[in-house]
Amino acid sequence: MKNKTLIIPAILFFFILFILFYLLLIDRKPSELPSVLINKKVPVFKAESLLNDNIFISEKEFKNELTIVNFFATWCKPCLDEHVYLKKLSIGENLKIIGINYKDDPKKAIKWLKELGNPYYDVLVDYDARIGIDWGVYGLPETFIINSKGIIKYRLVGPITEKNYNMFKLKIIEINQ
Amino acid sequence: MMKKYFFSLIVIIILSQFFLLTPHAVEPDEVLENSKLELRARNISKNVRCLVCQNQSIDDSSADLAKDLRVLIRSKVKNGESDQEIYQFLIDRYGDFVLLKPLLKFNTLILWFMPFIFLIIGIFIIYQHHKKSN
Numbered sequence: 001m002k003n004k005t006l007i008i009p010a011i012l013f014f015f016i017l018f019i020l021f022y023l024l025l026i027d028r029k030p031s032e033l034p035s036v037l038i039n040k041k042v043p044v045f046k047a048e049s050l051l052n053d054n055i056f057i058s059e060k061e062f063k064n065e066l067t068i069v070n071f072f073a074t075w076c077k078p079c080l081d082e083h084v085y086l087k088k089l090s091i092g093e094n095l096k097i098i099g100i101n102y103k104d105d106p107k108k109a110i111k112w113l114k115e116l117g118n119p120y121y122d123v124l125v126d127y128d129a130r131i132g133i134d135w136g137v138y139g140l141p142e143t144f145i146i147n148s149k150g151i152i153k154y155r156l157v158g159p160i161t162e163k164n165y166n167m168f169k170l171k172i173i174e175i176n177q
Numbered sequence: 178m179m180k181k182y183f184f185s186l187i188v189i190i191i192l193s194q195f196f197l198l199t200p201h202a203v204e205p206d207e208v209l210e211n212s213k214l215e216l217r218a219r220n221i222s223k224n225v226r227c228l229v230c231q232n233q234s235i236d237d238s239s240a241d242l243a244k245d246l247r248v249l250i251r252s253k254v255k256n257g258e259s260d261q262e263i264y265q266f267l268i269d270r271y272g273d274f275v276l277l278k279p280l281l282k283f284n285t286l287i288l289w290f291m292p293f294i295f296l297i298i299g300i301f302i303i304y305q306h307h308k309k310s311n
Contacts, residue, residue, distance in 0.1 A: 009302065031231060036272040103241070129245040136270040138228035138242055 035136055035144075035155040042069075042150050043134040047124035050101055050109055056124050061098070062150035066176050068097045069144040070120075071132060073104040074112045076140040082159035083116050085168075089160075090119035095172070099123040102132050102140055143168075147175050202239040202247075209251055218254045221263055222247055226277050234277055 037043070042062045049056055061067070070086060072079040089095050099120035101109045106125060113123065126132055135144065138157075145154040153175045160168055203222075209215040219236060225246065227238035235243035235250075246267075253263050267275045279285045 008298070012298075033228065033272065033274060036268075036270065129242070130249075133245065133249060133270060136272075138271070 032157050033138065035152070037136055037144075037152045038155065040152055042146055042152060043131075045131050045134060047100075047126065047131060050099075050106055050123040050125050051113075051118075054122075056098075056122060061122075062146055063148070065096055065148050066172065067146045068095055068172075069100060069135070069146060070097055071100045071102045071126075071135070071137050071140055071142045073102045073140055074108045075104065076102075078159040079141045080116075081161065082141055083119070085160040085162075085165050086119040087117055088165070089169075089172075090121075093169070093172075096121045100126050100131055102126050102137070103129050145172060145175055202235075202237055202243065204244070207244070207247055207251065209255065211255075214251075214254050217260065218247070218251045221250050221254070221260055224264075224277055225250070225267060226275050228271060228275065 042058055045058045047056045068089065070082075072082070086097060090097050097120050099122070101123055103126065109123070113120075124131070129137075135142075141159050143156040143160060144152055147153050154171050156164070156168060203219070209218060222236035223234050225235045227233045227235045227240055227243040227246075229240040229242050230238050233243075235246050250263055253266070258266075264276065273280055273282075279288055281289055
């Protein structure tokens with residue numbers, strides 16, 4: 001039979017079709033990139049603090065306890081929405097959160113924290129995005145969870161919201177164990 | 178008559194698109210004085226993906242991060258780092274995805290060789306078909 005030769009391409013065609021449909025149906029965010037820093041040590045960096053004269057040295061700070069690093073800026077609208085949940089985590093859950101003020105006007109940032117409250121243990125200034133680039137940041141806000149040994153365990157791209165707050169808290173508990 | 182003009186106008190508009198050069202996002206203040214180094218920086222930038230727009234190179238993108246990376250690449254070129262070192266620096270932070278051209282690695286083998294496999298399958302099918310119809 002002549003049609004027999006069509007069987008292989010037909011199977012192949014439906015196989016590809018199946019894969020494409022499968023990719024459409026699963027919950028997938030192709031623009032959200034996985035971080036290459038997961039399970040790696042925190043990048044080494046030094047930074048000025050926004051609110052005091054101390055110099056922050058990364059090697060000294062990421063030890064002994066779980067730490068959250070949050071990249072934010074006053075020009076970033078989702079950061080404003082996220083602020084409430086950061087406060088919940090810092091005051092309600094007593095977590096150490098380090099804020100990194102990304103390419104921002106320090107005056108605006110100080111005013112912002114005064115008006116909205118300061119959930120951060122320390123706020124560092126990243127005026128030229130060099131710290132952000134070392135952390136592989138590509139859009140604000142981004143939040144990292146670092147375990148007590150200074151290893152990056154999780155990255156959230158985009159804000160902490162009502163929807164993902166509980167998931168984020170569970171991640172913290174999971175990493176803390 | 179009108180119709181004919183209208184048609185040629187459309188053809189001209191479509192053809193003219195091919196002659197437009199893609200605009201570059203590099204701003205004058207970013208450009209290095211040394212044209213040799215600038216050329217190297219441009220070449221690297223063309224191969225680096227803008228992670229904000231994702232299908233543009235940082236050479237074409239006017240996103241903030243693209244500019245920051247362009248400036249960073251230029252300062253590294255100026256410091257005498259090799260192209261390979263600069264690519265590795267970016268891969269260490271943003272992953273292989275930061276390169277517009279995928280690397281030839283174990284998990285990209287399918288991506289690179291699938292077209293050839295399909296070609297062989299195609300030739301095989303045509304050959305079989307030809308043999309039978311003879």
